[in-house]
Every structure is written in C-alpha cells, then in structure tokens.
Amino acid sequence: MGFGNYAKIFKDVVFWKSFLNTTIYTLGVTPSIFIVAFILALMLEKPFRGVGFFRTLYFTPVIISFVASSLMWKWMYNDMFGIFNYLLMKLGLISKPIVWLGSASSAMGSVILMVTWKTAGFSMVILLAGLISIPEEIYEASIIDGAGRWEKIRYITLPLIKSYFFMALLISVLGSYLAFDQFYVMTQGGPLHGTETIVMWIYTNSFSYYKLGYGAAMSVMLLLFLMGFSYVYVRRFRTE
C-alpha cells in the first residue's frame, strides 16, 4: 500500500471541495459568532436586575445537542410551513418563500445562522470572563482623559481581553473544521457536495464506501492541518 492513499487525496476533487467548503464555513461562522458574542457580553457585563437570567438564556442553546438544534432549525427553514419564511414575509423582507436549504450558498448561510445561535453563548461566557477581569479604574481614568464609548471599546476593552479573545477564537476555528452533525442533519452535504465538510467526506469514505485506509489517510491530513494551525496560531499569539 505505502503512501498510495495519501497520493489519492491530492487527486480527489471532492476532498478539496469539502476542504474549501469547511474553510468557507469557518470563515463565515467565526466572525458571525464573535460579533454576536461580543455584543451580548458587552450588554451583560455590568450587573443589573435579572442579569443572571439573560446570561442563562443566551447560554441555553449551548447545552443542547447539535442534532436537536439542527432539527429545530431545519423545520424553521421549511419553505412551505416554516416560521422563518413566514416572519420574513410578514416583515416585508422577501416577497415569496425561499427554499433555504435548496442551494449550496443559502444552505451554508442557513447553517451558519443556526450555529451562531447555538454557540454564541459559549464565546459570550469566555469574553464575559475577560470583561469582568478589567478593573473599573481603567475605564474611569479613560473617561477623565475624554474617551468616548467607541474609544473605550477600541483602546481599552479589546486590547485587555485579547487573550480571552484568542482562546475563544481558537476553540471556534478548531470546532468549525470538525463540523459534521449540523451538515449531516440539515443538508446531507448536498446539493452536489456543495456543503460537504471534511469530516463528512471522511465518514462517507470510511463507513459507507468502506475505504477505511483512505478515510484514515484523510483523517491524518486533517489532524496535521489542525495541529499545524494551532502551533502557528499559538506561537504568533505568544510573540505578540
């Protein structure tokens, strides 16, 4: 056998397509999660009546399974009876129902929206830990120096929670590259491998086509890629 399986990877069009898909997914879902998580964390940083309730509320989707949330959203996205099209039409944003999971790009967007809902609470908690660790005096000093709302966020908050940000970002990127459940349930990788992810393709090859050796070779490539990424990422962060 030797390295035949590895050579095959380079000629496998679907593998590279799935790699591209997963990268697009990661590039889409990560900023989306972080914008929502950061806004939520800023809103819930200062204690107020019922702050615990809201923190709990935004965290709730994190504890349910990807399968359950994918099923819920698959039904919401239903083109004829789903609530998603209904609400959008009521608000006048679209004029006729859209088959959200019907084309590769809108299916990808739909999954990204679902995952943002599902995991923003997780990143929110990490960022909140960072925000709470910033001493109040720094903000007070900046107000005396005449800093506005945006300047405070840009020059104080963001630099001071950088380590929390980098940690949450790494977790999110690694998790996204391993995406499987949400695509398996919502799109089955279709249409035409348009939302096929790397782990899905490994799964299909190993356990549907029984090409176990080839599946293992792709797994090793994925693992090396993720380890390489983490190594470069952590090193860059350390030197900064």
Added chain:
Amino acid sequence: MFISILFLIPFLWSISTSLKSPENVLLYPPQLIPKPANWNNYAVLWSVGDGVFRIYFINSLVVAGITVFLTLFVSSMAGYSFSKLWLRKYPFALLVLLTPLMVPFHSVLVPLFSLINKLGLLDTRTALVLIYSTFFLPFGVYMMKNSFDSIPDSIIESAKIDGCSTFSIFLNIMLPLSLPGLAAVTVFTFLNSWNEFLISLIFTISDNVKTLPVGLTMFLARYVVRWEMLNAGVVVSFIPVMLLFFLMQRYFVSGIISGAAK
C-alpha cells in the same frame, strides 16, 4: 430584550409545533399558538414503532450515566494520586495522559473502528461507554487534580495523626471537599455523552442500542413529514440536560469552559 426574544424563537416554535395536531402543522399561515393543544403527540412518540423512541431515550440515559460513573470513579482516584500521592513526583506521566486532549476523536475514527471490531463490540452500548470514557477521562483527571490541589496538605497530615488510613482520608475527607470538581466533571461528561452524535452513528447499527441523537435522525428519515412528532422528540431530548443545567448551574459554565479550554 428584543435579542432575547430572537434567541427564544427556535425553542418556542419547536414546543409549539410539538403540541399541534398533524393537520395543523401543515397550515399556512403557520399557527403560532397550537389550538387545541395536542398533548397526545408525546404519548404517540413514546409508543410509536414498538416504543423505539423510549429505547433510544433509555439507551442515552444508560450510556451517559455509566460514562459519568466510570469517569468520576477513575478520574477522582487518578486525580488524587497525581495531586497528593506518589504520582505527584511524575509530572511527565500527567503530560502523557493529557496528550489525547489535543486529538479530537474525529481524526481517529478508523483506528477506533478496527479496535472495537477486534474486541467484538461493534453495535453495543459498551463500545460507546468505553469510547466516551476514554475521551473524557483526560479532562476529568486534570479537573480533579486541580480540585485536589486547592485543598491544603495539612488536612491530610492531621487526619493521619488522628489515625485515618489513606483510603479513608480520600473517601471521607478529600472527596466531599472536592465536590465542585466532581460536579464540573459530571456536567461535562454527561452533556458530552448525551449530545454526542458521530461516534454513536458509526458504532451502533440496530435500534436497541442507538442513542437519542442518532434516533432523532432516524426519525427524520422515517417520519419525514411528521414534524409534530420530531419536535416532540427534540423537546424530550432537552429535558435531562435542562434539568441538570438548572440543578447544577453554578458548575455548568466552569465544567464546559474549562473542558473546551483545556
């Protein structure tokens, strides 16, 4: 306020759908509040196809329960050993133990499959318990070691003087003191085994060993237009994790965050 409503919509819509009669599910415009509320869906769900959903649910409980028990059992003792007993002199051993934390099981599916196959454990709940325990143990040991580290050695010394045996110190003094650590490990392990999908999908074939997440996707394939039943299934699958969440909320975030941050 507005954002919190947006966050709740998926839950509310799912619960609402689960209470509709089959005809009312396929109405346009959609009914927001089910009229009349059809609780019967849950009874149907529980008994449909010779109670197959019930089997999935029990399987999930059994697998998650035994995994939690095994993980707690091993990780509390190992963590204690790494923190207070002879293993503390070998930090390298801890490092070796923690290495698997870097390897997601997505990347070792094929070797795992061959291993479980050789052991003759394909299509058993034992396989799931073994795999989950193996992958959650490093985190458990790490968490328990940290938990024991925060307890001062002087307590052990004084217990020894009072004539306590090593095991009795561990069981009667140290374990009760490390309750937050145990709770965090419980939450992390239960949640991850309850929600896990890929391993369960690969290693279970017959209905009487499948767990809930896989069972729900089976339902999706089998009862594709019965959305009221699918949503009832989804709602039932939340109940145990939600209960755990509200009972142990304090330990939840620490369990999940430190689990991911490892």
